[in-house]
Amino acid sequence: MIERQAKDLHFSRSREPIPTVEVDMNSIPDDLFGYSETVVTSLRALAAASPELRATIYVYQGQSINFHTPSWSAFIGVDGPVSFLKLIHHEFEGIPGVKVRMSDYIHPSQGLCEFHIEDGKVWRPVDAVTWHAEDAAVKNVVEDEWGNEPEAEQAESDDEGPEGVGARARTPGRLRAARGDASVGRIRRKIEEVFGLPEGSVALCGPDGQALRADARIATLRKRWG
Structure with missing residues (x-):
């Protein structure tokens, strides 16, 4: 793993709402252990191919009825190129049984900053001051x-x-x-x-x-x- 201080990363934090991909958490297969690895997998190729691109991903979790039944959903919002949002949606859409849709806009302040793309890598937080990316x-x-x-x-x-x-x-x-x-x-x-x-x-x-x-x-x- 490669580590970097949070202060050395250039996070995006829009003043305007950002679009999200909504995923029904209960529909994610157990062997995927949540949404994190799927998000990273979906972003890694484009990040590596275009190291000049930057984006920050915020995630809000809450109850939803957008799938026509009560669910607990993760709203994964991208503050950056829409290409990353489309890739996240495409990756989840390809997993059998997962309920996913392009969904509502959220303000970055509503969610947690869980992923960041910079210098061709997908970064995730280790703690409040340190982030890491896969070597x-x-x-x-x-x-x-x-x-x-x-x-x-x-x-x-x-x-x-x-x-x-x-x-x-x-x-x-x-x-x-x-x-x-x-x-x-x-x-x-x-x-x-x-x-x-x-x-x-x-x-x-x-x-x-x-x-x-x-x-x-x-x-x-x-x-x-x-």
Whole structure:
């Protein structure tokens, strides 16, 4: 992960309401663990291809009847190029069973600042003063070890999405799921090997900040955090 101080990022905060994509939270498959990873996946390709673009994404959560039944929805608003909004909608639209729509406008002050696009990366907050973005090299190592999209599915995932960006959106949670038999130690050693780091210098931590055991399996961690 790459970290940057919040004061060094150039956040957008419009004085006018911004458009949103609304997602019924209860319709998101359990294996996606909410909306965050899907949002990041939808934004990453265009952000990397156009590093000059900037946008800040605010999320408001609340009750809604926009899907003709009471629901708890996330309203994901983009303060920036509309291309990013279309990509978010397209990504969720491709997940079977997810209820999603272009929705109401919100004012940035109504939501939480949860994502930011700058310098070709998608940033997320670590705490009140620090944000982080995924290092592309580390991402490639993890995908190599944990498994990526099956080859039979890659042709379908290369379909053109909005603005000519490939949209890997058919069944993202399942196609990009990590292999359950992969171990923390194996991933850790691979990262050390690729970056030429001393053995034992890399630690993979859980949501509580504690280092994970080397023999921990991905399937076990999924159950624990699910």
